[in-house]
Amino acid sequence: MRSTIAAIRFGTGLSPDLAAPTDGAEVLALLAGPDQAQAAIPVEGWDIRVLEAVEFIRLRQERRTDPQKEAEYRRVNQSLNARYHVDLGRTIARAAITRDGMRERLMWFWADHFAVEDSRGFLRRTVGGYHEDALRPHLTGRFADLLRAAVTHPAMVAYLDQGSSIGPNSPRGRRGGGLNENLAREVLELHTLGVGARYSQTDVRELAELLTGLSLDKEGQSLFRVNIAEPGAETVLGRSYGGDRPDPGDIDRVLEDLSVHPDTARYLSRKLAVHFVADDPDPGLVAAMDAAWRATDGDLMAVYGAMLDHPAAWSETLQKVRRPLDYVAAVARVTGQGAALADAPVRTLRQWLTTPLLQMGQTWLRPSGPDGWPEDGAAWITPQGLAARLDWAMRVAGTLDPAPDPRAFVDTALGPLASARLRFAADAAEDRAAGIGLILAAPEMQRR
Incomplete structure (x- = not known):
């Protein structure tokens, strides 16, 4: 049973x-x-995509004034759109071929925690590169x-409009412009301390002033602009950072x-x-992880180890909705x-992955906000979302050639977690495809 849960x-x-x-x-x-x-399955980084x-x-x-640029514009647009679907295909392929499944799950978890939405400008079809460069190397x-890596990456700077944040007393600020608190607020509220933690609006503003200067150049790369950075010391949670001359090292120190x-430690555990x-x-599980975080100053492997070592992590009841x-x-x-x-064609990826995910309620690379996707199972098991899952499962089952014997496949898919009721239904199905569809659509397959 433990290997199945793992x-x-x-x-x-x-x-x-x-x-x-x-x-564990x-x-x-x-x-x-x-x-x-x-x-095994490489994915392009930010520098290439941007x-x-x-x-x-x-x-x-240019196409607005030069009609001859239209064809080239359409070609690049098509290439960017294709990459969106290819990213999803390679994400699923990695999950399918690895024995190291927790790495993929952690990748998805931290991409959600440090959420950036596929949108426009520098973020048009480039978010996968942010994940690959800023997050994946630091998962462990x-x-x-x-x-x-996440907070100072060009994708995060672009997503939260940090490049438009201007220190009021900076050389540029004295000629106009305003402070943007988006990134500072998300760093405190979402990325580190958590909602309701011990920080104030003053801490948000002081951190926002400390983050000024963090910006982008015209090529979508990180740039520290001294002329928009707020001079002087800033106090965040009782500690002072910075001095007369703005220094990006002060951002590293506060982070x-x-x-x-x-x-x-408590919030993220x-x-x-x-x-x-x-x-x-x-x-008790959370307390063990919290203690590991504090004891190691946030060594993530120690925190994961504390989770995997705790008996509560191995309940045989599937408590989470996938x-x-x-x-x-x-x-x-x-x-x-x-x-x-x-390496599937874009048409196949759209038909079997991108569109079904949209119908199930989780549009690829487009979380509902900076706080990412909801965790609560009720957010996912909705009439529309469940119907989309069941329809997709039956369609997938119909593509298997040859279709495996459902009586064996139920063990392949769920092992000892398959209920007696599901085993009976798989055995009694009118044909193999129907039996496989029942297993893929079963409540046990919807949970983990």
Whole structure:
């Protein structure tokens, strides 16, 4: 049973070809090893993607006065749109071919925590590069490094309009302009301390002033602009940062301190437990993770280890609803269809992944806001969302050729977690495709 829980609760599901981790120790050992899914299925980083986004912005302007640019504009637009679907295909393919499923789950968790929405300008079809460069390398390191990489990345700066934040007493600010508190507020409220933590509006404003100067150049790359940075010291949570001359190192220092703050340890320990284990996690589990965070100054492997070592993490009751992305990945993995998605045509990706996710309620790379997607199971098991899941499951089952025997497939998909009722239904199905569809659509497959 423990290996089944390891694969489903802490990974991307069971596989007909890949052995599930035997326990939490093996999950952690795989996570400590090399990133094999990234090596097998590479994804382009920000620097490559933003070049095409910049070209798109240029062509969109030029075609207004030069009709000959229209064809080139359409070509770049088509290429950008194709990348959106390809990113999803490779994300699902990674989840399908790896034994290190927790790494993919952590990637999705932290991408949601440091949410950036696919939108316009520098963020047109580039968010996957932000995930690849800023988040994935730091999934198993210090939270301070992950926090710094995410908060100061061009994608986050663009998403929260940090480039338009001007220090009131900066050389540029004395000629007009205003302070933008978006990034500062999200850093305190969402990225570190949490809603309701011990900070004030004064802390938000002082941090916003400290963050001034953090900006972008015309090529979508990070740039510190001294002429818009607020001079002088700023006090955040009782500590002073900065001086007469603005220094981006002061941003690193405040993020370092926020990463080890007790409120951050408590908030993020609980958030991880909620995501992986239960909407209302065992207080002892959260306390163990919180203690590991404080003892190691936010060493994420220690925090994950505390979670995986706690008995409450291994309840045999499936307490979490799989979000649509989790569900689609688990189905792709268990049916053996996931690997082909890495290089599938855009039309196939749109038909089988992008559109179904939209119908299930989780539009790819477009979270509902900076706070990411909801965790509560009730947000996902809605009449429309559930109908979309069931319809998609039956369609997937119809594509399997040859279709496996449902009596064996129920063990492949769920192992000992399959109920007697589901086993009976799979055995009694009128044909193999119907039986597979029933298993993929079953309540047990919707949970982890």
